[in-house]
Every structure is written in C-alpha cells, then in structure tokens.
Amino acid sequence: MMPMPDYYEFLNYPKIVSGQFALENIPSELDGYHAQKPLVITSKSIVQRGLTKQFVKAFYDSTVVLGGIYDEVRDYAGISQAREAAQLYKARGCDALIALGNGPVVDLAKAVNILVSENLDHLGPHFDGAAPARPLKPLIVVPACSFNGWEATHAMTVDNRRLVADALYPAAVFIDERITIGCCPECLAETGIIALAQAFEAMTADGHNPMIDALAHPALNLLAQHLANGAPRPSDSSACMALANAATMAAAAFCNAPPGMAHLLTEALGRATGIAPGKLMAIILPAVIDMLQEQRTPIKDDVLLALAGLEQFATSAGPDRGRSSLRIMLTLVDSLKKTLPALREAFQIQRHLLDQVAHEAAGNSAGRFTVPQCLTVLTQAIQEPAS
Amino acid sequence: MPLPSFYDFCCRVKTISGINTLEQIPSQLANMKAGRPMIISDKGVAATGLIQVVIQALGDQLQIGEVYDQVPVDSDYRVVDDAAKIYRTKGCDAIIAVGGGSVIDTAKGVNIVASLGGDTLLDYEGLGTVKRKLKPLVVVPTTAGTGSEMTLVAVIADPDRKIKMLFPSYFILPDLAVIDPRMTKTLPAALTASTAMDAMTHACEAYYCLEKNPLSDSFAFRAIQLISQHLLKVLQNPADLQGRLALANASAMAGIAFSNSMVGMVHNLGHTVGALCHVPHGVAMSIFLPYGLEYNLHRCADIIGELLFALAGPEIFAATPKSERPEKVVTFIRQMNQDLHTATTGKHPRCLKEVVDRNGAQLVSQSMLPAIAEAIMLDGARLTNPEEFLPTDALTVLSNAWEGSPLDLKKVNKGGSKVNY
C-alpha cells in the first residue's frame, strides 16, 4: 500500500455525460447555467461528414436556439478566427458555447470564451500570465474524431501558444455515439494511443495521488479492453464510445499530474516537425516503456490492476506485477501497428533537431528528466526497425 | 468495467488534501480574491476545539470576519437568514464551513442569501433561482463520510411548513474542499468506526446500485481498499495521522462515488430509522450494510464478488473460488463489524437491538419494526436499489437486522431479469 501523499491538489471540473441520447440533455444542462442560446463552433470536416445535421436534430423540441454554427476551423486555432466567432457570438446575443469537434475546435472555443466573457479583443494579457478574472461562459464540448488529449482539460493552444487556467475547463463533455462513430481507424488509434500514454503517465507520475489513480484506472481499463479491437473498426459504436470515454478520463487524470516524459517529448517533437501528436506518440511511448524496463523502474501495482483486471492481477506474483504491466502496455501499442504504421518522416529527423527537442523537453520537465535521458529515448524512438 | 448505456459523472469541487492543508486556505482564498471569511460551524465542533485549530492554521494572513457556531443539528432557514445578516454587517467576502452535513448545507444557504441579496432564503426556493456565481465557499469536513461537500444541492428545512427545501444549482457547489487529518484526529473510537463504516457503505452501495459507472466504481473501489486497510489500525492507534488522512481521503472518494452513483436500500433503511428512532446515520449504515449486500446478492453476485478484492486483498480474492466470493464479502463485512465492536469495547453496535442512546436506553424496540418498514416507501434511495424493495421485504430485513442474524436467502423475493446498468 502506498502511503498517502503529504499534499495534493485535485480538480476534475467537467461533467461527463455519455451514452444513449446524451446530446438531448444539452438543453437541460444549459438551463442549469441559465443559458438559452449557444454558439456552435465546429470544423468543415465535421460538417462534411453530416455530423452537424445529427447534432441539430438533438435540439428538436427544445427551446434552445443555436445562435449560429461557425464552421471555419481547420487544423489550426488562431486569434483572427476567434475574433470572428466572438463577433458572431455578440451579434446574435449568445450566452454559451458548444465546441463540436476535436483539438483546434475546442481550443478556438476556449479562446472565444475568454474574448466574449472578458470583452477583450486579444489574449495578450492572459498569455503574459494574468488569470481570467471572471468565471467564463459555460462551454460544452462534444468530442468527435481524434482527440489531441487537451479537449477536456484546462489548457488551450492558440497561435501555437499554450495557456493554462482553471477557468478554461469546459463545463461539460457530452459523448454520444451519433457523433463519435464513423471516423477513420487512424483517428481512433491516435486518440487511443494518446489516452493510453496520458493515463499511464498520470498513474505512474511521482507522488501517489489516489484521486488521479481513480480517474486513470477506468481509462486504462477501457483502453485495454477496446483499443486493439476497436481502433480498426470505426463503425463499432461501443468501441468508439469506450475510446472516447477513456480519452476524456485520461485527460482529466493527466491534467492533474505533472506531464510525463512521453508527453514532453511528443509535444516538443511535434512543435519541431509539425507531425501529428498521435503519430509521434506511437513511436515515443514504446521507447519510454523500453527505458522503464531497462532501468527497472518500480511500477505501481495499480497499473496492472487497471490493465489486466482483478482476476489476472490476483493470480500474478507480487514482484512481477510492474513488469507484466509494462508488457501489456507494449502489446497494446504493438496492436496498433497496422492502423498506425511507423512514420517514415520520423526516421529522417536530423540529429541537431533531436538535441534541441531533448533540451526543450528536459527544460519543461521542471528537473524531473535530464537531457541525456530524453535524448536516449528519442534516439531509440526514431530508429528504423530492422525489418 | 463495462461502459453503461448511459451515465453522467460530475465531481467539480477542487480538493486539497494532506497533513497540513488548512494552512493552504489563505492562499487559495487569495486566488479567489477573498480575504475576510466567515467561519460557519456548530456547537459540537466548537466544543472539541476544532475551530481553534482552523483559526490557528489560517494564521494572520487573513482577517476572520466572524465565527458563527450556532448551527443546530437540524438546521433551518431562519439560521441561514440570521447568519447571512451577520455576514453582511461584518463585511465578509467568503465562507469557510467547518463541520458535518448540516453545517455544510447551512453554509450553502448562507452563501445564496449573502451573495444574491435579500433578507431570507425563502425568496430563492425552487429550481432555477440561483443564477450566477456565488461567493467563495470553502468546506472543511469534520466527520468523514457525509459527502455533502461534493453535492450540488443544499437541503434546508422549513419548520413552519414542515418540509425540506431543496436548492439545486451548479452555482452553490463549494469552491474548495479541504481534507486535513487534524480535523478527525480527536474523533472518539466509536465515532471513527461508525463514520468510516458510513463511508464504506457509500462506496459499497455506489459499487452495486443502479446508477454505477466506471468512474464511480473506481472511486468506490479505492475508498473500500483504504478503509479496510486503515480502519482497525487507526482504532488501535488514534494519533496515526497517516491513517486518519487515508480514512478522510476514503470518505471523500466514497462521497464522489455515491453522489454520482446514488445509493440503495441500506440508505433507505438508514434514513428511515434515523428519522423515526434517531439512530445515528453511521451506526445504521454499518448494521444494514451486510443485509443490503445479501438482499441484492441474486441480482448482482458478480459485482458484489469483486468487492472481496478491495476488502480482503488480492491473495484472499485469488484463493476464493468465484462462486463463493459474494458470500465471503458479506461474511467479511460482518467480521469487520465484529472487530469494530471488540476494538471499541462494545460501543460499536452489531445489530439494531444493541443501539442505545447516551443514557443506555434502547433506541429501536422490536414493536417499531412494522412502522419502520412502512415508512421506507417515503425515501428516494429505494429507487436505485437493484432489487425491488417493498415494506414486506423491509420487514424481513429489519427483523433479521434487529436480531443480528443473517438473512435467509431463500426467503428473499426474487424476480425480474439481470440488472441492466
């Protein structure tokens, strides 16, 4: 049994609503905040897939009028678009925000939220460290397609700059099979691998926080059950729901824990090369696990409990538990090889770039990882497999 | 952990926990731009000196506007109005609630009146009257187990109309819950046992009742693990701060679990004997818990069997064949009650007939059981119990619980199909 930590802080702000007819609950949820007219922010690809039509149908027979569907987001959230959306928000007299989509959509919605709640025209003061003073408008996230892991958290990335503040947490996350279903296998695999890394690193982070464990546990459990079969079958609604749920829980756990090595490296490498984080995670996570195996880092029993379930945990011998949990993690990552093949671009990354990335990651880790450690993992990650 | 066809989960109160967490309150309040809190508490808490502990911990970093320790056991709206008036005259800008469920609910009510203006809480009755963010509210629970710090409803009585008014709103949720073992360090052994068993019941019921979901399961499972590992140790060594901290954490986690997953017949019976015979909530919980498990055994044996892992640890779990696990869970809880009975030198009752008040008089007589059984229909907790629970069923359970004899599983009314979560 782990001793209780001497001090921890924990916050899991968003309400999670998941399941059949979850979307139909949005009007009554908005009513709880006395909001009647949300602005929907979404991306062109979501509109093309016909998801907005499904989404609008959920509001039939309610008194909620959608103030507009701003669908200009592509794969980048920028302040100019946020201004446009904020202008639309004000012109229509909206009182809430709904982000229908993934990463950049949610980032943009969070940015719009600051602009409209504080009546600003730019985010300058907040990037300089000022926390949003007032409680923001209610923001509801309806995740679709691949997650980048930050949707349900208190962080946003606008114009490649990150802002973290408790006020940025969405008020609620609605997971509905009508929206989560039908994306490509690659998207699902990326969502899965990021969630896997987040949950694993949150659980194994320094210090033992029982609340984080409690959030990461179901995430790991759902991933262990559904990642391997679910990722190649995007039309399997139960697997899609499980992965979306796992991603939400993992993110909630992750944003309470200090970021782990896989995350710091993925992020730094992503910034340097512009490759999607899910694809990078697929090569970096196994390297990190390899390192843990080599260094014989003790791994908490809870990880195996979450991954393998009660029966298998109870029958395994005490000292082996850490190692078997790492083995299961590797098998899970390996099971995605087909849907998420190793990246050709990644093997051509220049050496000096790696140095720079390792320095950045180590610098962001608040002294928990050293530059040589990061470099070792990186070098191993981008080694082309022998076959 | 299968995903249910529908669930929602919400535990949005920021929690800080640790050995010296009370000292963090000033800086946390400063983040919320407040510096002159009003402390709300009750006489019982004041008598144990806990308020002094809090005041000392707050130090001189902030001014305390007022210490209001007049909250009665069954608080009503007049107390709220009274406190709100004092809040305003003293120019406070935040509330720190130190106490159990009644204090926390009162503090939520005071926050409504103090933040939104007006003279009385009655103006804010009904759905949708609390429409904006209120003043910062910090909650320091002193009894491990109520879970009120995590719920978004305030329940306040109106003695004139003899009803309980509900104030449900996202905006009355506390901003911060502070878990500090110093608040429970001085709790006497019998109370430690019953409050811990209260939390244990929250966790167990959250694990098998109808509204369960993977997140509430996970919180409940960990709470059970913590309680079964630490409770007896704490009773043997009351000054064990690590153990106290673990119990307080377990109670908070059980609170998160059950406020999202709801509770079942154990609470149904507990609320009823509490209202009719004034049996303390924790005591009633620990007595009825084994019966709740037994009664629902045929509906969710697999799920109840899983609890053995949390209660007894992986070794015993692995050594017990799957079909025997559910019964073993029940035996284990009974044994736990027995151990607590021994550890508290007989102060922790094992069955209803052993429950006595301060003067040693029996609280529940056998002749009252039929009346209690009828009254269970007035409590909402029966709706989320996996098996239907009617007065006739309640009478069987009650008479067994009065004697302390196990339930005859053949006599339980069975029916319906497997529960769909």
Added chain:
Amino acid sequence: MNINKYPEVKPGRKPLKRIYLAIMLWTVGKAIPVAAKVDPEIKKEFEKLPKNFTLRLMVQPERAFPLFFYTKMLPGFVVKNGMLPYGLQMILHIDAQGKVHYQGADPRGKKFDLSMAFKNLEAAMMIFSFRESTPTGYAHDRFVVEGYLPCATTFMRVLDIVQVYLLPKIIAKRAVKRYPKWFEMPPWRKHINRIIIYLRAFTF
C-alpha cells in the same frame, strides 16, 4: 465578416413522438384514479400523500409547444374551449376526501406540490416505449423531481402498479424492477382489476 453566412438554427419538432406521448400520458392519467379505487395497494399509497395535493408528470421544456402552435391546425372551438394540451402533462389532484382526480393536461392556474419532469422528449420516449424501465430511467437521470420529494417515490410506486395492470406481462416485466409474485398480486385480482380499469377509465 458576413455573419449571415452562419444563420441561426431554430429547433425543429417531432410531432409524432409528441402525439404518442400525449396518448400515453392521457392513458395513464385516466387509469390512475380508477386503479386507486380498485387496487388496495395503490389506495394505501395515495393515503400516504397529503390531502389537497396536486402532482404532475410532464415533459420538459414546458413551453416548447405553446397553445399557439396548434391553433393553425385545429378547428377554432378546440382553442376557445381550452381543450388543447399545454405542453405534455398529466395532472392528478387528490381532494380533501383523499379521492384522486385526473385533471387533464392544462397547468394554467394550478399550483403543483410535486412535479416530475422528463428532461427531454427522447427521455420520455425511452420510458414510454419501454426501452428503459422506470428505475433505470431514474438512474440515468432521465427526469428531475421538483417539490415535495418523499411523495415522488410514492408516486413512482403507483406508476409501477398501474403499469402492471395496463400492460401485458411481457412488456410490464421490462418496465418494472420485479413483476409482482402471485402472492403479492393474485392472478384473478390482476385480471379482474385490469378489466375494470380499462372499462371505467375509457368508457365514461
């Protein structure tokens, strides 16, 4: 920026589901007063409620379909005589003698001691099409209760028994937690009461 590119979206309507629910609510509403007369258990449950008590079962939002929506489609006298359902509601009143009355679907001018509201149309459909039992619906937060809470559980028990009477066993089994055993509700009593309820509720 041209904001007209992003038009407002007004909510559409689901008339068929509303009609289905209106019929179901009407059926249950008509059946309960009769059942309260013939079934001893329902009678006992209603005795626990205070006298002069008004309760309702409804589908939120109350004002989604105000009277005026129907006015264009229906003959004028219907509107004039207030025969229109105002939203989807079922109102029951317990008078000073403890008798139960069905008071239609018009909430105007009434004060409710207890209000049970389905959060949305689909939630009500889940329950009234028996895809979800009442307890599961409660567990899935499909409805909210406002007012004097202890009476809500009483009322849900009444609903359970009424469902047993109104529905064939194969469906009622899905709607309640435990279908009554023969000693809880003997078959002869069930069948005779069922006939009485159907006859008296829907003939005069």
